[in-house]
Amino acid sequence: xxxxxxxxxxxxxxxxxxxxxxxxxxxxxxxxxxxxxxxxxxxxxxxxxxxxxxxxxxxxxxxxxxxxxxxxxxxxxxxxxxxxxxxxxxxxxxxxxxxxxxxxxxxxxxxxxxxxxxxxxxxxxxxxxxxxxxxxxxxxxxxxxxxxxxxxxxxxxxxxxxxxxxxxxxxxxxxxxxxxxxxxxxxxxxxxxxxxxxxxxxxxxxxxxxxxxxxxxxxxxxxxxxxxxxxxxxxxxxxxxxxxxxxxxxxxxxxxxxxxxxxxxxxxxxxxxxxxxxxxxxxxxxxxxxxxxxxxxxxxxxxxxxxxxxxxxxxxxxxxxxxxxxxxxxxxxxxxxxxxxxxxxxxxxxxxxxxxxxxxxxxxxxxxxxxxxxxxxxxxxxxxxxxxxxxxxxxxxxxxxxxxxxxxxxxxxxxxxxxxxxxxxxxxxxxxxxxxxxxxxxxxxxxxxxxxxxxxxxxxxxxxxxxxxxxxxxxxxxxxxxxxxxxxxxxxxxxxxxxxxxxxxxxxxxxxxxxxxxxxxxxxxxxxxxxxxxxxxxxxxxxxxxxxxxxxxxxxxxxxxxxxxxxxxxxxxxxxxxx
Amino acid sequence: xxxxxxxxxxxxxxxxxxxxxxxxxxxxxxxxxxxxxxxxxxxxxxxxxxxxxxxxxxxxxxxxxxxxxxxxxxxxxxxxxxxxxxxxxxxxxxxxxxxxxxxxxxxxxxxxxxxxxxxxxxxxxxxxxxxxxxxxxxxxxxxxxxxxxxxxxxxxxxxxxxxxxxxxxxxxxxxxxxxxxxxxxxxxxxxxxxxxxxxxxxxxxxxxxxxxxxxxxxxxxxxxxxxxxxxxxxxxxxxxxxxx
Numbered sequence: 001x002x003x004x005x006x007x008x009x010x011x012x013x014x015x016x017x018x019x020x021x022x023x024x025x026x027x028x029x030x031x032x033x034x035x036x037x038x039x040x041x042x043x044x045x046x047x048x049x050x051x052x053x054x055x056x057x058x059x060x061x062x063x064x065x066x067x068x069x070x071x072x073x074x075x076x077x078x079x080x081x082x083x084x085x086x087x088x089x090x091x092x093x094x095x096x097x098x099x100x101x102x103x104x105x106x107x108x109x110x111x112x113x114x115x116x117x118x119x120x121x122x123x124x125x126x127x128x129x130x131x132x133x134x135x136x137x138x139x140x141x142x143x144x145x146x147x148x149x150x151x152x153x154x155x156x157x158x159x160x161x162x163x164x165x166x167x168x169x170x171x172x173x174x175x176x177x178x179x180x181x182x183x184x185x186x187x188x189x190x191x192x193x194x195x196x197x198x199x200x201x202x203x204x205x206x207x208x209x210x211x212x213x214x215x216x217x218x219x220x221x222x223x224x225x226x227x228x229x230x231x232x233x234x235x236x237x238x239x240x241x242x243x244x245x246x247x248x249x250x251x252x253x254x255x256x257x258x259x260x261x262x263x264x265x266x267x268x269x270x271x272x273x274x275x276x277x278x279x280x281x282x283x284x285x286x287x288x289x290x291x292x293x294x295x296x297x298x299x300x301x302x303x304x305x306x307x308x309x310x311x312x313x314x315x316x317x318x319x320x321x322x323x324x325x326x327x328x329x330x331x332x333x334x335x336x337x338x339x340x341x342x343x344x345x346x347x348x349x350x351x352x353x354x355x356x357x358x359x360x361x362x363x364x365x366x367x368x369x370x371x372x373x374x375x376x377x378x379x380x381x382x383x384x385x386x387x388x389x390x391x392x393x394x395x396x397x398x399x400x401x402x403x404x405x406x407x408x409x410x411x412x413x414x415x416x417x418x419x420x421x422x423x424x425x426x427x428x429x430x431x432x433x434x435x436x437x438x439x440x441x442x443x444x445x446x447x448x449x450x451x452x453x454x455x456x457x458x459x460x461x462x463x464x465x466x467x468x469x470x471x472x473x474x475x476x477x478x479x480x481x482x483x484x485x486x487x488x489x490x491x492x493x494x495x496x497x498x499x500x501x502x503x504x505x506x507x508x509x510x511x512x513x514x515x516x517x518x519x520x521x522x523x524x525x526x527x528x529x530x531x532x533x534x535x536x537x538x539x540x541x542x543x544x545x546x547x548x549x550x551x552x553x554x555x556x557x558x559x560x561x562x563x564x565x566x567x568x569x570x571x572x573x574x575x576x577x578x579x
Numbered sequence: 580x581x582x583x584x585x586x587x588x589x590x591x592x593x594x595x596x597x598x599x600x601x602x603x604x605x606x607x608x609x610x611x612x613x614x615x616x617x618x619x620x621x622x623x624x625x626x627x628x629x630x631x632x633x634x635x636x637x638x639x640x641x642x643x644x645x646x647x648x649x650x651x652x653x654x655x656x657x658x659x660x661x662x663x664x665x666x667x668x669x670x671x672x673x674x675x676x677x678x679x680x681x682x683x684x685x686x687x688x689x690x691x692x693x694x695x696x697x698x699x700x701x702x703x704x705x706x707x708x709x710x711x712x713x714x715x716x717x718x719x720x721x722x723x724x725x726x727x728x729x730x731x732x733x734x735x736x737x738x739x740x741x742x743x744x745x746x747x748x749x750x751x752x753x754x755x756x757x758x759x760x761x762x763x764x765x766x767x768x769x770x771x772x773x774x775x776x777x778x779x780x781x782x783x784x785x786x787x788x789x790x791x792x793x794x795x796x797x798x799x800x801x802x803x804x805x806x807x808x809x810x811x812x813x814x815x816x817x818x819x820x821x822x823x
Contacts, residue, residue, distance in 0.1 A: 215679070215680075215681035215682075216679035216680075216681055216682055297679075298678075298679025298680070298681075298682070299679070299680075322680070325718040325719065325720055326684075326718045326720055326721070327680040327681070328680060328808075328809055329679075329680050391720055393718075393720050393721075394720065394721060394722070397684055397721065400681060400684060400685060401684065401685055401688040
């Protein structure tokens with residue numbers, strides 16, 4: 001196990017990895033190890049070959065994504081990384097255990113994702129059949145792919161088999177995001193897929209009218225599709241019966257139990273129009289609670305990340321929008337007010353007060369506690385197109401103010417050419433100052449690069465208790481940042497295993513009490529734009545030596561409490577195990 | 580006394596309407612006052628006080644589209660009413676804080692078109708100051724600041740030529756300096772603010788800028804705060820015409 005000590009004690013498996021030398025206080029806490037780790041493979045945007053190709057090029061700088069899972073069960077987190085150019089390969093980086101990676105995508109059978117009719121946009125690991133092995137869902141402009149993890153072959157190498165058609169998921173859609181959770185609590189993990197463009201064949205469009213009809217109220221996008229897991233490896237489209245009828249320009253989906261009533265609710269981040277918040281009714285249907293919970297907005301929602309940043313016991317939402325000299329939308333940091341007297345949950349935007357309002361043209365944003373101080377920090381990447389010195393802004397605004405312009409017609413839009421649009425923007429690492437304020441520490445820690453960031457995958461790739469970052473950049477090399485912060489702060493990590501078909505325990509909520517503070521974490525099924533982070537739960541404990549109490553609320557409804565657990569270890573928690 | 584003069588100068592309808600607008604405390608009350616205010620404006624399309632009172636009530640009631648439609652009809656009926664066009668432009672400006680970021684640009688552009696029409700009909704200090712100042716709210720990337728400087732130089736020229744130095748003219752000196760600053764002419768900005776302060780001693784906005792003029796970054800932050808398009812611009816014309 002490459003230096004990892006495994007301890008089996010009373011149903012609880014502990015792993016401990018000796019920490020590498022830590023940076024001295026005041027030094028950079030993140031080291032760019034992209035090259036050394038062997039993951040320096042650039043993403044390339046898809047270029048189109050159709051009458052609207054020049055115009056489309058400016059609006060499809062997407063598809064750089066990353067998803068984390070331990071696909072081979074060796075105790076180290078691996079990475080699936082997408083490309084988008086025609087003929088390019090997606091990558092499956094197997095973690096060698098020493099902070100180097102080996103691309104095994106071709107041998108595993110998951111490399112081919114980008115052909116003349118499909119371009120990869122995102123990826124999601126999920127164990128849809130509950131066999132204990134993460135399967136892979138590749139989100140594409142075109143037809144999505146589902147790969148079943150077949151486990152190791154005779155040589156010990158894990159193989160995948162594409163099962164999209166058998167699973168009932170073979171449909172044309174310009175998908176851009178996906179999350180998995182058990183919305184109807186039948187014990188099986190379902191799929192929620194967000195679609196950006198309507199299902200026009202982008203590679204050979206038969207109409208020029210497939211662009212957003214409005215900058216603020218567009219309803220001619222792809223919306224979202226709910227795929228109910230029927231068991232037996234098949235899915236069925238239950239979008240309408242689940243209560244969804246969306247046609248916005250979905251960019252991200254984020255699920256969490258906002259009201260802690262035992263079922264997961266859904267935030268839909270939309271470009272060119274209002275975000276949506278859906279409350280799970282607990283009977284396999286959802287209710288659109290947008291107006292009462294967050295209100296109608298006109299912004300460009302791009303990320304839906306949930307986390308309890310203020311440790312008040314309620315999960316909050318971080319949404320990126322566009323903030324630049326020419327468009328000052330500002331992000332949303334939706335503080336969860338909890339359910340009111342009527343039982344309905346509401347949110348208040350506290351982005352200005354907390355200092356998280358302006359992150360440029362924001363994309364992925366992830367909560368994580370990088371210094372293990374017990375407060376969730378926030379990393380945000382940004383930038384649309386970093387190209388030549390000329391700005392595309394005047395061109396697009398000239399179009400906007402043109403009387404009677406038909407925005408839905410791609411031909412109305414000026415080609416971007418070599419111009420830039422909100423490019424070369426510095427990323428932000430917001431250090432949580434105690435629940436009410438964040439301070440940007442990106443420059444200090446070497447995380448303020450200016451590539452056009454898209455997805456952020458957070459994982460502890462070396463099992464040292466410090467969370468590392470993988471950043472997928474559009475049309476550029478990614479970043480792999482190794483966390484080398486001082487190892488003095490305590491931490492704990494948990495890998496949950498459910499008893500039923502939802503074996504990954506997606507949706508499980510954990511409350512950790514240590515050092516007089518209770519923190520809430522949950523197992524998410526792929527939240528955050530263009531990325532999936534580790535499903536291990538990580539908790540910074542500050543100076544606390546032990547966990548006083550650990551309470552798990554399993555998706556099945558079962559409640560489990562453990563007490564007096566040691567810090568500094570990963571613990572596998574199996575549902576129903578009283579220890 | 581000025582109120583009395585107003586009663587003499589304006590139509591009876593307007594002077595009875597103004598107190599009603601002032602009383603309109605709630606959005607519902609403001610909405611209820613709109614028909615009477617519209618009648619007053621329709622009766623005297625060039626009347627800045629009446630139109631301004633109407634727009635202030637519109638803001639309270641949140642009836643922006645109604646206001647735009649009203650002025651659209653008014654200028655159709657009175658195409659040579661320069662002040663009607665001016666207020667038509669302000670009707671778009673008034674809606675900006677209630678709109679999304681992109682619609683804000685469209686509204687600002689619509690407002691400029693109406694301000695230009697007003698200037699085309701009659702080049703007044705107020706119209707030049709209004710359009711010139713509007714240009715300064717646009718982000719630098721759109722290259723509108725030089726257009727604003729041109730208008731504001733004309734407005735300041737009018738102010739310089741006027742024998743009676745109305746207090747409101749100070750605004751054109753402030754704005755022209757802001758325009759110079761936005762076009763990277765700090766020395767000219769300081770000079771025009773200083774000139775303004777000589778003509779209008781104690782003017783706090785001029786003092787505030789000059790106090791910061793030694794630190795370009797601080798000055799820039801201050802000016803950008805003043806010209807933040809997300810903050811509601813005070814388009815009440817009453818303080819401007821009161822000085823007449």
